[in-house]
Amino acid sequence: MAFDAGTAIILIGMPGAGKSTIGVRLATQRSMPLIDTDRLIEQREGLTLQTILDERGYLALRQIEAQVLINHRFTGQIVATGGSAVYSAEAMAHLKRFGPCVFLDIPLDEILNRVRNLDSRGIAGPPGLGLAEVYAERLPLYRQYADIIIDGANLDELALLAEVESALKTL
Ligand SMILES: Nc1ncnc2c1ncn2[C@@H]1O[C@H](COP(=O)(O)OP(=O)(O)OP(=O)(O)O)[C@@H](O)[C@H]1O
Ligand SMILES: O=C(O)C1=C[C@@H](O)[C@@H](O)[C@H](O)C1
Numbered sequence: 001m002a003f004d005a006g007t008a009i010i011l012i013g014m015p016g017a018g019k020s021t022i023g024v025r026l027a028t029q030r031s032m033p034l035i036d037t038d039r040l041i042e043q044r045e046g047l048t049l050q051t052i053l054d055e056r057g058y059l060a061l062r063q064i065e066a067q068v069l070i071n072h073r074f075t076g077q078i079v080a081t082g083g084s085a086v087y088s089a090e091a092m093a094h095l096k097r098f099g100p101c102v103f104l105d106i107p108l109d110e111i112l113n114r115v116r117n118l119d120s121r122g123i124a125g126p127p128g129l130g131l132a133e134v135y136a137e138r139l140p141l142y143r144q145y146a147d148i149i150i151d152g153a154n155l156d157e158l159a160l161l162a163e164v165e166s167a168l169k170t171l
């Protein structure tokens with residue numbers, strides 16, 4: 001693919017996969033702006049994600065997320081998506097027009113270690129669904145939309161960043 005200054009890099013993966021952490025590092029390293037799509041949602045709605053979930057439910061949050069993604073231009077940006085972005089095929093097709101989609105593939109046990117506050121952190125899924133079920137449901141979707149899959153097992157932030165950079169060079 002053409003990898004010029006306008007090309008975005010889209011990070012996808014489970015909550016706790018490191019999209020924001022790696023996003024910040026990639027943006028700094030490449031002198032590109034970082035956009036966290038969760039913040040776009042909160043700005044548009046004037047509400048926190050948790051309030052949207054509590055007051056309108058997870059399907060409404062997924063719908064809002066899809067609309068926000070579809071209506072935004074991501075040219076030249078590092079994009080840290082919400083973990084639930086992959087529920088909208090239309091939003092994913094739109095995102096992928098701006099650049100490659102990088103799936104940070106972190107094993108479930110590591111995700112479970114990192115994400116402890118499931119009840120208060122707002123997962124866009126049915127109440128009561130555990131992280132293991134969310135992981136099983138989403139894994140095929142993350143794989144389906146990924147142009148690059150990074151096996152992040154046992155990689156610290158810097159090692160993961162290096163893997164992402166080296167995979168991007170192969171495109
Ligand atoms: N490679 C890594 N090794 C160990 N810990 C990491 C790594 N990357 C991120 N973390 C830690 O995991 C936690 C979650 O990371 P981060 O917030 O970047 O995930 P995220 O994918 O953006 O999640 P969310 O979907 O909740 O926004 C943070 O505490 C971060 O310090
Ligand atoms: O993985 C998820 O379901 C979510 C992750 C967060 O980043 C937010 O996008 C939202 O709370 C949903």
Ligand SMILES: [Mg+2]
Pocket residue numbers: 019020021080
């Ligand atoms: Mg994040």
